[in-house]
Amino acid sequence: MDSITSLSNHTQNNHHSVLSTKTQNGCFDPKLGSASSRVAMATSVNSDPKVITGAAGYILEDVPHFTDYIPNLPTYPNPLQDNPAYSVVKQYFVHVDDTVPQKVVVHKDGARGVHFRRAGPRQKVYFESDEVQVAIVTCGGLCPGLNTVIRELVCGLHHMYGVKKVLGINGGYRGFYARNWITLTPKSVNDIHKRGGTILGTSRGGHDTKKIVDSIQDRGINQVYIIGGDGTQRGASAIFEEVRRRGLKVAVVGIPKTIDNDIPIIDKSFGFDTAVEEAQRAINAAHVEAESVENGIGVVKLMGRYSGFIAMHATLASRDVDCCLIPESPFYLEGPGGLFEYIEKRLKEQGHMVIVIAEGAGQELVSESVQSMNKQDASGNKLLQDVGLWISQQIKDHFAQLKTLAITLKYIDPTYMIRAIPSNASDNVYCTLLAQSAVHGAMAGYTGYTSGLVNGRQTYIPFYRITERQNHVVITDRMWARLLSSTNQPSFLDAKGGNEEKKGEEALNQLQDGHCSDETSVNKEINCIYPPAC
Numbered sequence: 001m002d003s004i005t006s007l008s009n010h011t012q013n014n015h016h017s018v019l020s021t022k023t024q025n026g027c028f029d030p031k032l033g034s035a036s037s038r039v040a041m042a043t044s045v046n047s048d049p050k051v052i053t054g055a056a057g058y059i060l061e062d063v064p065h066f067t068d069y070i071p072n073l074p075t076y077p078n079p080l081q082d083n084p085a086y087s088v089v090k091q092y093f094v095h096v097d098d099t100v101p102q103k104v105v106v107h108k109d110g111a112r113g114v115h116f117r118r119a120g121p122r123q124k125v126y127f128e129s130d131e132v133q134v135a136i137v138t139c140g141g142l143c144p145g146l147n148t149v150i151r152e153l154v155c156g157l158h159h160m161y162g163v164k165k166v167l168g169i170n171g172g173y174r175g176f177y178a179r180n181w182i183t184l185t186p187k188s189v190n191d192i193h194k195r196g197g198t199i200l201g202t203s204r205g206g207h208d209t210k211k212i213v214d215s216i217q218d219r220g221i222n223q224v225y226i227i228g229g230d231g232t233q234r235g236a237s238a239i240f241e242e243v244r245r246r247g248l249k250v251a252v253v254g255i256p257k258t259i260d261n262d263i264p265i266i267d268k269s270f271g272f273d274t275a276v277e278e279a280q281r282a283i284n285a286a287h288v289e290a291e292s293v294e295n296g297i298g299v300v301k302l303m304g305r306y307s308g309f310i311a312m313h314a315t316l317a318s319r320d321v322d323c324c325l326i327p328e329s330p331f332y333l334e335g336p337g338g339l340f341e342y343i344e345k346r347l348k349e350q351g352h353m354v355i356v357i358a359e360g361a362g363q364e365l366v367s368e369s370v371q372s373m374n375k376q377d378a379s380g381n382k383l384l385q386d387v388g389l390w391i392s393q394q395i396k397d398h399f400a401q402l403k404t405l406a407i408t409l410k411y412i413d414p415t416y417m418i419r420a421i422p423s424n425a426s427d428n429v430y431c432t433l434l435a436q437s438a439v440h441g442a443m444a445g446y447t448g449y450t451s452g453l454v455n456g457r458q459t460y461i462p463f464y465r466i467t468e469r470q471n472h473v474v475i476t477d478r479m480w481a482r483l484l485s486s487t488n489q490p491s492f493l494d495a496k497g498g499n500e501e502k503k504g505e506e507a508l509n510q511l512q513d514g515h516c517s518d519e520t521s522v523n524k525e526i527n528c529i530y531p532p533a534c
């Protein structure tokens with residue numbers, strides 16, 4: 001990097017928060033804090049971020065490399081240069097200075113802003129093919145495309161780099177030290193992309209980072225591919241730090257998985273399109289049922305614990321939905337501007353209606369009327385109450401009391417159906433590129449990164465940028481405005497509790513703080529209103 005200079009690491013420490021709740025001996029124990037309290041408790045104990053600055057406000061948030069902590073490593077020519085498929089491709093190897101901007105909307109005098117390292121094959125690699133020993137693990141909830149990523153890691157390593165020793169970890173993180181490992185070959189994974197789930201199995205719940213690294217060391221593993229969501233990537237970051245502390249030449253690579261699309265920075269997560277497509281089937285069914293009777297109401301509950309992306313996109317895609325309720329947009333039932341008033345209006349106008357509700361929506365309302373559970377799952381994620389059932393009952397009770405409008409309500413809950421299926425064609429291509437990019441980076445000596453798509457380009461993103469926050473639908477962005485204008489539903493901003501004022505204040509504060517949402521391209525185009533902050 002000729003033209004750029006490295007920024008003092010000390011000035012960058014504030015970027016780097018570790019979101020793990022660890023016990024003193026390196027275990028992640030979810031009982032020590034909920035997902036949100038974990039964020040609040042974050043302390044900075046990890047290696048410093050690599051931030052490089054250049055002319056005109058250029059910033060590269062770079063990823064670690066073996067050479068940062070292991071001196072005098074030998075390099076080898078990339079075997080792809082002799083591969084007939086790739087050797088003819090002009091500029092197949094990625095230039096060392098290629099980076100990808102986080103924001104594509106720029107202003108004439110604006111700073112160039114944050115960039116990430118472009119993914120892809122490098123001219124030199126840091127492993128000889130027969131030296132490489134790989135472990136692959138899947139953790140957290142299911143997501144369409146997990147098997148495709150596993151397949152393409154195995155096949156990519158084998159066909160592009162001649163790597164033959166690939167092992168699969170059974171049942172998530174704990175499988176590193178508590179289960180037998182599985183040998184993976186191009187033959188054994190040949191058909192797996194046609195199946196939903198993960199052939200490796202998965203799990204939630206705590207694990208012991210030190211035991212995982214012991215086991216990596218004992219088995220001579222030098223590349224670890226970790227497929228999982230926000231919790232998993234936090235775990236991967238801790239594994240990387242331990243590997244680095246021990247000075248091991250082991251590439252720790254994350255591949256972001258989340259059906260909720262709640263991982264920041266990346267355009268969108270794999271399996272998201274498939275899930276939205278599958279959700280259409282439930283919405284169609286709800287629409288058919290609702291349309292077929294007088295004053296029919298169809299309610300569909302979709303996944304989305306803290307982020308309503310699936311509900312928002314399924315609604316926008318379907319055009320049959322009259323109201324979409326997500327965790328980011330509080331709503332209320334009674335009174336002017338409330339849900340009941342809107343339902344009455346829609347039924348009078350068109351005789352039926354469809355409501356899509358994300359599982360994390362309206363949890364505060366459910367807690368008010370049902371005794372709050374405040375429980376967590378094995379990983380410390382909040383366990384939600386069934387808002388779909390709750391809202392269906394509330395609507396039924398309301399119209400039963402009203403007596404002027406007899407409704408028929410059908411509740412459809414396709415929750416697990418949208419994530420337990422194989423990925424569709426476009427997600428399969430996406431999974432392939434993600435897996436191949438992950439492999440190129442590890443072979444080139446990069447480590448401690450998540451492989452992700454940013455503005456349509458494959459990149460390597462440092463773990464701390466992936467784990468520092470969650471991606472949410474920004475209800476002051478254009479995408480949510482598009483949804484409101486497509487469904488004509490109330491914005492629920494004029495709540496009795498002065499909701500409108502509060503929301504307005506929040507939006508203004510975000511702008512005054514210089515906060516620009518860097519959500520996925522799903523709503524990225526909207527980001528900035530005040531150029532200097534971006």
Ligand SMILES: Nc1ncnc2c1ncn2[C@@H]1O[C@H](COP(=O)(O)OP(=O)(O)O)[C@@H](O)[C@H]1O
Nearest residue numbers: 020028140204205206229230231232234235379
């Ligand atoms: N804050 C954390 N720090 C370290 N590891 C974590 C953390 N949260 C979760 N994990 C680990 O990641 C795994 C998956 O986490 P989970 O939250 O269930 O799913 P996801 O990764 O899909 O969000 C768990 O088995 C757990 O051991």
Ligand SMILES: O=P(O)(O)OC[C@H]1O[C@](O)(COP(=O)(O)O)[C@@H](O)[C@@H]1O
Nearest residue numbers: 140141229257258259260303304305
């Ligand atoms: O029943 P499970 O397996 O805990 O999964 C339910 C949760 O999984 C999710 O799909 C998210 O999972 P991840 O955090 O693993 O991405 C949520 O939408 C849902 O609340």
Ligand SMILES: [Mg+2]
Nearest residue numbers: 140229230231
């Ligand atoms: Mg998660």
